[in-house]
Amino acid sequence: MLEEILSARDGVDIDIAYATTRNFTGRPIYARAACFLHPEAAAAMRRAIAIAARQGLRFRIYDAFRPSEAQWKLWEHTPDPNFVADPRRGSPHSRGAAVDLTLIDGAGQALDMGTGFDDFTPLSHHGAAGITPEAERNRLLLMGIMTTAGWDFYRNEWWHYQLFDARRLPVLSDTAAGTRLMPAG
DSSP, rough: OOOEEEEETTTOOOOGGGSSSOOOTSSSSSOOOEEEOOHHHHHHHHHHHHHHTTTOOOOEEEOOOOOOOHHHHHHHHHHOOOSSOTTTTTOSGGGTTTTEEEOOOTTTTBBBSOOTTTEEEOGGGGTTTTTTTTHHHHHHHHHHHHTEEEEEEOOOOOEEEEEEGGGSSSEEEEOTTOOSSSSSO
């Protein structure tokens, strides 16, 4: 059973990009915007939320659980294993064990990370040269908070964090997870 992360209860900004046109496909993948995580990932997320709050920061979550049907749609659009997990292998997102996010300040403004979310270029890699010192500090701050809370990072995407042992969890469809994220039909 996945747990829903809620904006008001959990103190995060839920901005699920795949429920909008503001993603690399240019079209909505999900029928509705909701944030679900495996219970272990939800606990790690709540630890990260508490650490960020001590710094006067919050999270903006762009994606969390991604049904296997959605992973296929992303792969069909961009079959690049450097940025999109091959659905035959399964994504940590499709296990409820990954989250895409950034940090926001008290005014709700995203900290500069050097690129936007879903920027599939080398500039989005951790340790990338070519971003400002401020953006690099912000990425390191995000990484420090997330890893302290129990998350692993993905080297090609500054916004992606997952449980260290995510692949031990099963891949879930929308129906199996009961999330009703995918369009009917």
